Amino acid sequence: MPLSAERISSQRGRLTLLNALASTAFSFVAINNAYEIPGRAPAYALLWAIWMSVTIIWVFGVPGWMHLSKRDRQVVNDELVRAHQAKAAKFGLACAFFAMVFASLFGFFHATLPEWTLPAATTGVVVLTALFFARLEMRDD
Amino acid sequence: MTELVSHLKVWRAEAGLTQQQLAERVGVSRKTINTVENEVFVPSTTLSLKLAAALGATVEQLFELSRPTDH
Numbered sequence: 001m002p003l004s005a006e007r008i009s010s011q012r013g014r015l016t017l018l019n020a021l022a023s024t025a026f027s028f029v030a031i032n033n034a035y036e037i038p039g040r041a042p043a044y045a046l047l048w049a050i051w052m053s054v055t056i057i058w059v060f061g062v063p064g065w066m067h068l069s070k071r072d073r074q075v076v077n078d079e080l081v082r083a084h085q086a087k088a089a090k091f092g093l094a095c096a097f098f099a100m101v102f103a104s105l106f107g108f109f110h111a112t113l114p115e116w117t118l119p120a121a122t123t124g125v126v127v128l129t130a131l132f133f134a135r136l137e138m139r140d141d
Numbered sequence: 142m143t144e145l146v147s148h149l150k151v152w153r154a155e156a157g158l159t160q161q162q163l164a165e166r167v168g169v170s171r172k173t174i175n176t177v178e179n180e181v182f183v184p185s186t187t188l189s190l191k192l193a194a195a196l197g198a199t200v201e202q203l204f205e206l207s208r209p210t211d212h
Binding site: 080 | 161164175176188
């Protein structure tokens with residue numbers, strides 16, 4: 001049974017939190033297996049990319065848009081949610097910046113970075129952004 | 142620092158509406174109404190005008206600026 005706009009709105013924070021925690025666990029397994037089991041690398045990499053994309057879409061998109069009316073979509077994505085998304089975007093950008101600075105500094109002292117650095121940093125930024133958004137949504141519920 | 146003081150809760154109660162009913166009238170979630178009433182979230186001009194229209198009040202009756210402190 002599809003969720004109503006009001007129910008999506010009230011449960012969005014908790015669902016985002018759960019997805020962020022699941023994303024962390026899955027990313028650890030996927031990144032680890034992708035480099036440990038070379039034959040399965042493409043499959044794990046594809047699944048990881050899809051999961052990260054879904055997590056970000058859940059934060060910045062409009063959940064349930066396919067079965068919601070235009071008015072319901074406005075409720076799900078009203079100005080409080082847009083304010084939370086703007087704060088989360090600012091936080092995520094700052095995380096991405098510091099992750100890249102850290103990786104760059106690390107690169108100066110080591111000839112090559114470990115191959116998992118980029119996917120791990122991406123996971124970190126996505127998960128931290130999702131957790132930040134979830135905290136805002138749950139605080140105001 | 143100047144803060145926004147909300148009288149929305151009083152006006153909504155006088156109108157006999159729940160947060161959910163007011164939210165449905167103005168097209169936002171109940172959570173948004175709750176945060177505006179608790180002065181956590183400052184609504185946009187558009188939402189303020191919609192709230193005022195829904196409650197038969199003016200925006201100035203629903204919201205006012207608190208007096209800035211000297212120190």
